[in-house]
Ligand code: FES
């Protein structure tokens with residue numbers, strides 16, 4: 001049996017205490033232990049961004065984070081973004097602008113864009129491109145994703 | 160034509176909500192069923208060799224390992240049925256490429272897999288690997304595949320090329336090369352199989368072609384088709400990569416499930432996915448074209464060699480499509496084309512968006528630009544003088560009676576891009592950053608065409624519920640392209656313009672409709688769309704009769720629009736009539752099979768009605784080449800596509816933008832390398848580079864609609880075309896920028912530097 005460790009963390013607003021193998025990755029924990037399969041795995045080595053979640057509000061590749069690193073920290077996944085099944089304005093913008101095709105990159109894209117907009121409420125197109133550069137999308141050609149983020153930014157500015 | 164209520168509007172995709180909220184279930188997300196086992200593939204370590212023995216004892220003793228399955232355990236046939244039936248499920252006597260599946264380890268938890276796989280000892284006597292199609296084509300070359308090393312030789316013989324060239328004022332020749340392209344769909348291959356209590360098998364997975372998978376699983380297990388149910392899970396991109404490949408691996412997973420009596424799941428890592436699955440065929444072509452001084456083409460010969468890998472799989476079909484598309488969308492009276500698909504000791508190449516056409520479009524469009532240079536003619540003008548128009552005849556002798564929007568795509572693209580001005584500006588660019596602009600015109604045969612005639616049909620079923628909501632089933636699949644939305648809109652329209660919110664598509668399963676063929680060749684909108692239209696009209700007629708009674712007029716005079724049945728000022732809602740039909744036991748469901756119109760092909764002359772209809776496009780790329788670093792940046796890209804009718808314009812734009820970006824990858828960065836020992840050197844996203852948000856230009860999608868009377872509401876398939884011309888247009892733009900001909904894709908910085916003699920030519 002691999003070395004076990006007890007991790008005390010918060011996921012999508014809920015406190016979770018579990019004893020786990022110390023080598024367990026955050027991505028495995030979310031998908032297998034908690035059944036939060038909205039976090040996707042496209043490469044398992046930090047190069048596609050599909051597994052992006054927020055750790056203490058900052059985007060990380062959950063396939064690169066070991067569970068001991070999550071001890072006493074807060075995680076937000078795609079399932080935890082909207083309130084009670086409501087979509088966020090950003091998620092709505094993704095739908096309306098046609099930024100979703102196969103959808104496999106989408107949770108990671110939405111998470112990283114959410115961070116981008118929190119940090120920089122009115123980003124330029126260049127800043128958006130920089131902000132999502134670590135997230136691969138093979139379907140959309142990125143154009144409509146950029147439009148969706150611009151739309152959400154505008155919508156937030158108006159409210 | 161009647162005003163359309165729903166078709167032609169950009170409604171939100173019905174599948175988007177689940178995808179943005181993380182609730183869409185891809186195969187690896189399916190909740191763990193009880194007793195689920197995990198599978199890991201035992202792969203050949205060498206590209207060619209004879210299997211002498213497989214030692215599994217040590218691996219079997221690893222904690223958690225339940226079973227190790229080899230070829231001799233297969234109860235049915237060791238075969239994946241496809242075109243030539245030469246593709247096996249597990250290698251038994253011989254391995255033909257590095258990474259070829261030899262067996263499968265089945266374990267209680269994924270951690271055991273790697274440990275056990277490392278303990279399997281495969282004893283192989285290596286054979287000399289043939290990695291180049293030129294070596295494999297030599298008459299005395301060792302036979303890689305029992306069928307011989309030349310899988311196919313497709314031909315076109317039209318007119319008389321000798322006299323054609325004799326008539327020509329100018330003759331231009333060129334040799335061109337293209338490399339592999341990896342699909343790099345973001346969801347790695349994942350499949351799950353579960354035995355049913357009645358000696359059957361259920362299979363789930365991300366895939367394009369559930370009926371292919373069904374037939375593979377039935378063949379491997381030796382059971383009837385009605386004992387196999389294949390259910391497509393949400394599919395994270397495919398692009399051709401999930402056409403035939405899932406069949407082989409579903410066969411393996413089903414075999415493992417069959418033996419253990421438990422559910423088994425296989426999910427590839429990215430590396431495994433890249434080494435184990437198909438890719439775009441590398442190609443080598445030699446072209447020669449002749450024209451009169453006014454630019455009129457009089458003759459063309461082309462010889463193309465496609466590197467097919469160790470099994471024929473889809474290569475007969477890919478190379479046939481390459482043949483039909485070889486000479487571009489032009490009128491040419493004298494043509495000779497020879498296309499070969501050749502075996503090598505590499506992973507089988509297969510389907511990839513464009514299916515053999517981006518390679519030949521690149522070659523043909525490059526040689527056209529060389530011709531324009533020689534003629535001192537604007538390259539777009541050269542094309543304008545030669546392109547197919549309505550009533551013209553293709554190089555395969557097919558007359559085009561309708562829906563030829565090519566001229567309009569060319570015109571619109573030229574206008575929107577300001578072609579002439581930019582071309583002039585490019586010529587005046589000086590210094591080390593050189594501007595260039597280039598174009599490509601091309602066509603795409605929609606559907607399976609004459610080569611796939613046997614399987615070219617699709618069934619659909621539609622059911623209106625008592626509350627007026629509607630569900631429909633088809634046998635073609637959604638893999639990201641937007642089919643679900645398009646078909647939902649077609650159903651809503653065909654039922655009288657009801658709200659698309661009333662309509663849902665069921666999950667795609669082999670149990671819902673009969674074998675509807677594969678979801679490839681841009682055929683889903685057109686084939687399933689037509690089947691749905693027929694089924695809907697049957698239901699609507701019955702509803703119209705009931706509405707007529709209510710409105711006191713003959714059914715034929717009832718107008719149905721906006722989801723309402725109307726007679727003068729009186730109108731009744733669709734839902735109300737549905738409810739009444741339901742209560743009066745009027746049947747509210749219907750099924751229909753759409754059979755593709757006839758096609759024909761003569762294998763000796765390459766003449767015939769190759770496809771039922773064609774989509775057309777013009778691409779224009781503007782680039783900047785840094786001659787000091789060799790880096791090419793695409794600045795702007797115009798893509799005009801004749802789609803017949805855009806059922807959902809936003810989805811059409813999405814297909815164009817996505818396809819163009821994949822095409823930019825193909826043209827400028829995606830380079831998959833095979834080492835001398837037959838292994839793929841760069842099977843990950845750090846070393847196989849695909850475009851990111853930082854690499855994309857301003858893309859201008861231009862939609863042209865030249866309706867296809869046979870298509871649903873005039874639509875014809877087009878999903879593949881946006882990628883197809885990019886390599887050609889970008890190569891022409893780069894050639895224009897640097898004043899030297901580009902002859903190879905991808906165009907990497909080192910290629911540019913080699914052209915300027917800053918470094919030596921890279922060896923690929
Ligand atoms: S799965 Fe984590 S970055 Fe790709």
Ligand code: FES
Pocket residue numbers: 099100101102103104105106136137138139140345395396639
């Ligand atoms: S939508 Fe398919 S990878 Fe982005």
